[in-house]
Amino acid sequence: MDYLPEDNSRYKQVDYWDDRYRTEETYDWLGSFCKFQHLLENHVNKEDCILVLGCGNSSMSGDMYGAGYQSITNVDYSSVCVRALRARHRECPGMTWHEMDLQQLLFPDASFDVILEKATLDAIMVEEKSPWNLSTRTAATVHQALTEVSRCLKPGGRFVSITFASPILRKRLYAHAEYSWSVKTYSYDGGFEYYVYVMTKGEALSSEDAALEKRQTEGAESTPDTVTLPEEKTADDFLSKIDL
Helix, strand or coil: CCCCCCCHHHHHCHHHHHHHHHHCCCCCCCCCHHHHHHHHCCCCCCCCCEEEECCCCCCHHHHHHHCCCCCEEEEECCHHHHHHHHHHCCCCCCEEEEECCCCCCCCCCCCEEEEEEECHHHHHCCCCCCCCCCCHHHHHHHHHHHHHHHHHEEEEEEEEEEECCCHHHHHHHHCCHHHCEEEEEEEEECCCEEEEEEEEECCCCCHHHHHHHHHHHCCCCCCCCCCCCCCCCCCCHHHHCCCC
8 A cells, every 4th residue: 555645744644644554554764673773772771761752653662672671651643553553562561552742741740761753753844845944833843842852851861863864954953952951963774874863861962062052043054945865765755755
């Protein structure tokens, strides 16, 4: 079945995902867990309490559970997805599934050691014409999501974001003192270069990232009209239609 929608705006609509999850068993955006496991092992401990945002039907949570990460809470705004994954992993104690919007996480402050997202924020921004100038609505959605992530992280907790967006684009969103975290960048080969950002709650921004935030605040940051992505074909369907 072809799951590629006619318009990128469909990726932001829950009915698209509900329909897709009724027939699609699993799909891993940006590669499977084994591609970036070596990076996670340096920042995520087996005993950590982990929250996965926009879990979808990815095999990542199940693979992490099999690798010894056995306290994993998964959220997605698709009820179809949540029901299917809850049933599929019903014999995995310590792994739970909840229907929830990442803009309004229904958890107390400082609930998790690690919050992890893989391509969830990418999907939120997929309709944007320029990654340098997000629409007011999308910028507000991303900011609210990041505010919720920061709120739910324990002191010293890590927010791990896995994305195709390079530092020149994504650090503009993450490097803000109001989130009370530092930002570190790693990458892995998943067909072409993907990125892993690790934000540590309670650490200050580096001088470079603080300067980046200041330039943005003062409106001095350069905003080119286009960004060239690698030409190599990727299996991630929204990447094949994104307009950067």
